[in-house]
Amino acid sequence: MKDVVEKLGYEVELRVEGKAKFYVPKLPSEKGYAPTSLPVFFNPVSKPNRDMAILFAKTFFRDKRIKICEPLAGTGVRSIRLVLETDVVDEVVANDISKRAYELMKLNIELNNVGEYVKPMNLDANELLSMCGRGRPRYSYVDIDPAGSPAKFMENGFRGCDRGGALSATATDMSALTGAKPTSCLRKYDVIVSRTPFSKEVALRILAGFMVRTAARLGLAAKPILSFQKDHYVKVFTVVDRGITKAKEMLKMIGWISYCHKCMRIHAARRDEKPVMKCIECGGELSYIGPLWIGGLSDKDLIEKMYREALEDQELYRDVLKLLQSLRAENSEIIGYYPVNYVAEILKQSPVKPRRMIEELKAMGYRATVTHIDPSGFKTDAPPSIIVKLFKELKLKS
Numbered sequence: 001m002k003d004v005v006e007k008l009g010y011e012v013e014l015r016v017e018g019k020a021k022f023y024v025p026k027l028p029s030e031k032g033y034a035p036t037s038l039p040v041f042f043n044p045v046s047k048p049n050r051d052m053a054i055l056f057a058k059t060f061f062r063d064k065r066i067k068i069c070e071p072l073a074g075t076g077v078r079s080i081r082l083v084l085e086t087d088v089v090d091e092v093v094a095n096d097i098s099k100r101a102y103e104l105m106k107l108n109i110e111l112n113n114v115g116e117y118v119k120p121m122n123l124d125a126n127e128l129l130s131m132c133g134r135g136r137p138r139y140s141y142v143d144i145d146p147a148g149s150p151a152k153f154m155e156n157g158f159r160g161c162d163r164g165g166a167l168s169a170t171a172t173d174m175s176a177l178t179g180a181k182p183t184s185c186l187r188k189y190d191v192i193v194s195r196t197p198f199s200k201e202v203a204l205r206i207l208a209g210f211m212v213r214t215a216a217r218l219g220l221a222a223k224p225i226l227s228f229q230k231d232h233y234v235k236v237f238t239v240v241d242r243g244i245t246k247a248k249e250m251l252k253m254i255g256w257i258s259y260c261h262k263c264m265r266i267h268a269a270r271r272d273e274k275p276v277m278k279c280i281e282c283g284g285e286l287s288y289i290g291p292l293w294i295g296g297l298s299d300k301d302l303i304e305k306m307y308r309e310a311l312e313d314q315e316l317y318r319d320v321l322k323l324l325q326s327l328r329a330e331n332s333e334i335i336g337y338y339p340v341n342y343v344a345e346i347l348k349q350s351p352v353k354p355r356r357m358i359e360e361l362k363a364m365g366y367r368a369t370v371t372h373i374d375p376s377g378f379k380t381d382a383p384p385s386i387i388v389k390l391f392k393e394l395k396l397k398s
């Protein structure tokens with residue numbers, strides 16, 4: 001350890017995550033420190049994010065050997081784990097603009113004996129990704145994982161991604177995406193946003209929509225196939241195809257959401273329609289959110305396969321089993337959700353169990369499911385009048 005500290009010039013600690021062992025800067029003992037303040041970025045809380053990327057690569061690229069690019073790699077742990085925990089990696093480029101990150105990655109690659117597969121690089125992510133294409137190879141999987149917004153890397157991310165490949169992006173700028181800082185959202189994503197009871201899902205839909213719109217500008221069709229919100233971030237995986245017709249097809253599911261704070265009605269409209277400005281339920285005036293993705297956020301079959309992979313190695317993927325279970329049960333085509341406490345507050349009564357609401361709504365023929373974002377929430381396409389009626393009835397029964 002002493003020689004490592006001397007070489008790097010800062011205190012380190014050895015960690016184990018998945019099948020990788022690796023050095024990270026010594027983490028402060030107090031909670032709530034900013035990982036960006038470390039000599040090299042590392043956030044142990046993001047393990048589930050890495051787990052999901054690994055399970056995705058394992059499942060989506062099964063029986064293939066692919067080139068992967070992690071343009072913002074930090075300690076390199078994600079890239080190293082991709083090699084150690086999947087059979088799909090031919091080569092993974094682990095890049096970081098920070099010289100310190102680059103030096104640490106080299107050590108970690110050596111420590112895990114994966115030098116044959118992991119290529120460390122020390123470039124600006126945009127420089128690296130924009131070099132792809134026009135005769136130069138692209139990557140089958142690009143995983144954009146910045147601290148903050150991925151917006152400025154998105155266009156080059158798609159340039160660097162193979163047709164038939166996948167691009168995933170994490171965003172941690174939740175205050176912009178959930179409507180706490182609307183001007184920041186407008187600047188970075190060109191999206192008008194305001195608060196709703198389901199703002200975290202709005203955040204996911206804004207990121208998914210931004211990816212679809214960015215790809216379309218380049219004549220590419222990006223289809224969201226796996227999306228989730230966890231802890232301090234949202235993450236969306238898209239599969240990338242070539243063709244203007246296909247890109248236009250994807251744009252059909254870009255649109256607007258208008259939420260009525262008076263009666264709880266959620267409205268959606270497509271991009272080529274006008275956003276709904278007057279509530280169809282109560283006539284109240286509405287403001288709209290968008291443009292964002294109004295289609296399904298995840299592919300059921302992919303989630304099922306990832307869940308099975310995770311079950312096979314529960315020791316490694318225990319942290320994401322619950323998340324995958326909720327994603328399996330969720331119908332991501334239904335827009336928004338209602339936290340029971342929110343409904344209870346509006347109706348001035350005590351909350352009802354979300355599971356009971358879902359059962360009853362289904363029995364009445366409406367679509368209704370859980371949401372992975374909030375265990376106290378339920379998703380449904382039932383109108384608010386039905387939700388209110390049921391909520392009151394169930395309260396009387398309990």
Ligand SMILES: C[S@@+](CC[C@H](N)C(=O)[O-])C[C@H]1O[C@@H](n2cnc3c(N)ncnc32)[C@H](O)[C@@H]1O
Nearest residue numbers: 041072073074078096097098124125145146147
């Ligand atoms: C959130 S961390 C990456 C964490 C890593 N992906 C993981 O799973 O542990 C973001 C990293 O991006 C790097 N970075 C910031 N701007 C960059 C740029 N323009 N090009 C390349 N890397 C950049 C930072 O040095 C930092 O290490």
Ligand SMILES: [Zn+2]
Nearest residue numbers: 260263279282
């Ligand atoms: Zn209304």
